[in-house]
Amino acid sequence: MNALRTVALGKRYGRTWAVDHVTMTVAPGDIYGFVGRNGAGKSTLMKMVAGLSLPTEGYIELFGDVVRPGETSSRVGSIIEGPGVHPNLSGLDNVMCRALALGSANPRAISGDVLEFVGLSDVAKHRAGSYSLGMKQRLGLALALVGSPDLLLLDEPFNGLDPEGVRDIRSLITRLNEDRGITVFISSHVLDQLERMVTRYGVIRGGRLVRELTVEDVDRECSDYLCIESPECEMALAVLERARPDASLGVYGDGSIRVDSGLPSEEAGWILAEAGIPVSAMYRHSRDIEDYFVELMDQGISQDGRSGGGASC
Incomplete structure (x- = not known):
């Protein structure tokens, strides 16, 4: 049973396919790195998985069950296009609102637990608008963890962070995967950080999934x-x-x-x-991992931005 499976999943705006019939699988326990240029369809696909956008065609399976279009699942937590933080509320109140919305039995205890896990206990009562970007990303993770999801969708979680912030978020993601057994689906342009933690990669280009690779596949191609x-x-x-x-x-x-x-x-x-x-x-x-993924993302792109044929080695 896969944690996530999409079958011919497509999203069309007018005549343009933002996501073009993508079939992909994410196994339980994976940290799946989703790689593609801006506008390739990463966020759109993640929104459909999270139930925030309706697919035009195809369907989604979560842990073996077909999800109805637009249906949200308590087994999925997400940060897509930035954490949904209320700046005038404290960090604790932000998480409490999320816990109450999900109908948690003990929202204060759950909120304290996730804030401690992401390292925000000391500033939990501070106004979220005063948080640094790195702290807001950690607060976003805390919000996504309310409800104890089995699958976490993270859209560009390293954006705008300094090296220390990137390291902290990477460490949290790894701990979530190793200590709590959460499957992670993460999109990012920071390939050197993905390389340190992912188990599998998917490469999307012009809305189409062009390759799925294991870490061993990438090591072999880049050796x-x-x-x-x-x-x-x-x-x-x-x-x-x-x-x-x-x-x-x-x-x-x-x-x-x-x-x-x-x-x-x-x-x-x-x-x-x-x-x-x-x-x-x-x-x-010889070539490094960045060169390799740039080749995969660029191959077959015409001047009008449409995708061409599949990648080759």
Whole structure:
């Protein structure tokens, strides 16, 4: 059973699909990083999951149950497009209002618990309008935690925060996942922070989900490797596999050979030269995670902003 599953989920405004028939899955216990440029459809999809926007097509499943369009679920907490904080109320009163709205049996105790968890106990009676941006983000988390949700939707929670604030929010998200078992669906442009905590990624481009990847997939795509190009690629691969069966070898769609480990470039060149196989290029390839996701987000985007074909490696 998935924590979240969308099936051909779409949201259209006029003739434009803000979310274009997205099918995706989030497993229980995941910290799922949702990556895409501004306007790619991240917030729109999250609003539909939270019941704040009606889908045009498709449907949503939460923990195995199909959700009716526009239906909210007590199992989902969310911060979408900023925390919904009343600036003239104290932090405690903000959370108390949320607890009362949800019909909590002991709203004061619940409010104290979530405020302590996010580190706002000392300023709980201060006016929320006086909070720093980082404190408001933590208050937003406290609001989302009222009702003990099983799935947390966080839309750009690091926006505008200084490095210390980013670290604090990241630590809270990790603790929620590890200590309370909450599944987290988080969108962010801060890829180096996502890299430190997520278990899976989804990449959206022009409203379409173009890739879903595990951390292992990303590590493999972003690792350094030796690339060998030859007009006789299949023969070159067969020769290298015979000579070094312990090496990790593969072939890309463009015909180049990827050597992940076990075969130094000098030895590869010597083996192919001995076999009389021409080599048109041999080089060490490397890229960081930011470069990789920028490629995925940019591939196939035309000048009018519409999405093209799927990403390739």
